[in-house]
Amino acid sequence: MKKLMMTAVLLASMTAASAQDKGSANGEAKPTSLIAQPEAEKKPGPDIDAMLGIKGEGEVHEKLISINRTFNKEMAALEEGKGKLSDQDYEDRVIVLMKERDAEFEQLLSPEQFMKLTNLREELGDRNASPGMVK
Numbered sequence: 001m002k003k004l005m006m007t008a009v010l011l012a013s014m015t016a017a018s019a020q021d022k023g024s025a026n027g028e029a030k031p032t033s034l035i036a037q038p039e040a041e042k043k044p045g046p047d048i049d050a051m052l053g054i055k056g057e058g059e060v061h062e063k064l065i066s067i068n069r070t071f072n073k074e075m076a077a078l079e080e081g082k083g084k085l086s087d088q089d090y091e092d093r094v095i096v097l098m099k100e101r102d103a104e105f106e107q108l109l110s111p112e113q114f115m116k117l118t119n120l121r122e123e124l125g126d127r128n129a130s131p132g133m134v135k
Contacts, residue, residue, distance in 0.1 A: 048131045052113045064131045071101045
């Protein structure tokens with residue numbers, strides 16, 4: 001009787017595990033987490049523009065976006081050529097690019113806003129967080 005009961009429990013658990021692995025009827029895999037969010041519903045990072053009080057400020061906001069686009073293109077180009085650089089040269093170039101971007105931010109933002117940006121980066125632990133980031 002015990003063997004029959006154990007066999008039934010084992011069979012039931014194997015069937016349940018197999019059903020979980022198969023996913024939906026159309027062949028898509030199920031998320032591994034029961035609380036996984038679809039990509040479109042994931043929350044973006046903090047809204048740096050709103051935190052700095054520049055959300056929707058037209059020309060300033062557009063310039064910040066432009067600075068970030070340029071920075072992102074330069075970083076992408078640097079990533080492509082990473083294999084040709086030593087680790088130290090790569091890190092040095094990243095720092096130069098970040099300093100150039102921040103110098104442009106400092107020209108656009110008020111001293112208070114730039115100081116707040118610096119403080120936000122420290123709080124977030126993200127030295128790359130910046131206003132005008134397109135999410």
